[in-house]
Amino acid sequence: MRAPGIALAAAAILALEAVALLVFAVVELAGLGAGDAASLPTALALIVLTLIGSAALVAFAVGTRVGKSWARSGGVVFQVLAVALALASLTLQPISWPFTLGVGLPGLLGFALLISSARREGPQRATE
Numbered sequence: 001m002r003a004p005g006i007a008l009a010a011a012a013i014l015a016l017e018a019v020a021l022l023v024f025a026v027v028e029l030a031g032l033g034a035g036d037a038a039s040l041p042t043a044l045a046l047i048v049l050t051l052i053g054s055a056a057l058v059a060f061a062v063g064t065r066v067g068k069s070w071a072r073s074g075g076v077v078f079q080v081l082a083v084a085l086a087l088a089s090l091t092l093q094p095i096s097w098p099f100t101l102g103v104g105l106p107g108l109l110g111f112a113l114l115i116s117s118a119r120r121e122g123p124q125r126a127t128e
Contacts, residue, residue: 004117004120004121006113006116006117006120007064007065007067007072007113007117007120007121008065009113010064010072010075010110010113010114010116010117011061011062011065012061013106013109014057014060014061014064014075014078014110015057015058016106017057017078017082017106017110018054018055018057018058018061019054021050021051021053021054021057022051022054024050025047025050025051025054028043028046028047028050029047031043032044032047053078056074056078057075057078059071059074060072060074060075060078061075064114064117067121069118069121072114072117072118075110075114076111076114076115078110079108079110079111079114080107080111081107082103082104082106082107082110083104083107083108083111085103085104085107086099086100086101086103086104086107087104089103
C-alpha cells in the first residue's frame with residue numbers, strides 16, 4: 001500500500017533531517033581531523049551516535065513512505081526530541097535563532113505531519 005500525500009510529506013521531512021544530521025557528522029569529523037576535539041574518544045562517540053541517528057531517520061522516512069506505524073512512532077520520538085532541543089537552546093545566551101528555528105520548525109512540522117498521517121491511515125487500516 002502506498003502512503004497518502006501527507007505521509008509522503010512527513011517522510012520528506014524525516015529524510016531532510018537525516019541529511020542534516022549526516023552533514024553535521026561530516027562537519028564534526030572535519031573538526032576532529034583539524035584537532036578541535038578536547039577528547040578524542042568522546043568526539044568519536046558523538047560522531048558515531050550522530051551517524052546512527054541519521055540512519056534511524058532514513059529508516060523512519062522509508063517506513064513512513066510505505067505506511068508503517070513503527071516508522072511514524074520512531075519519527076514522532078525524533079520530532080519531540082528536536083523540539084525539546086530547540087526549546088533548550090533558548091536558555092543559552094546569546095540565543096542562536098538560526099539553530100533554534102532550524103531545529104524547532106522542522107520538528108514541529110514533522111510532528112504535525114506524522115500525527116496527521118497516523119490519524120488518516122488508522123481508519124483505512126481497520127477496514128482492510
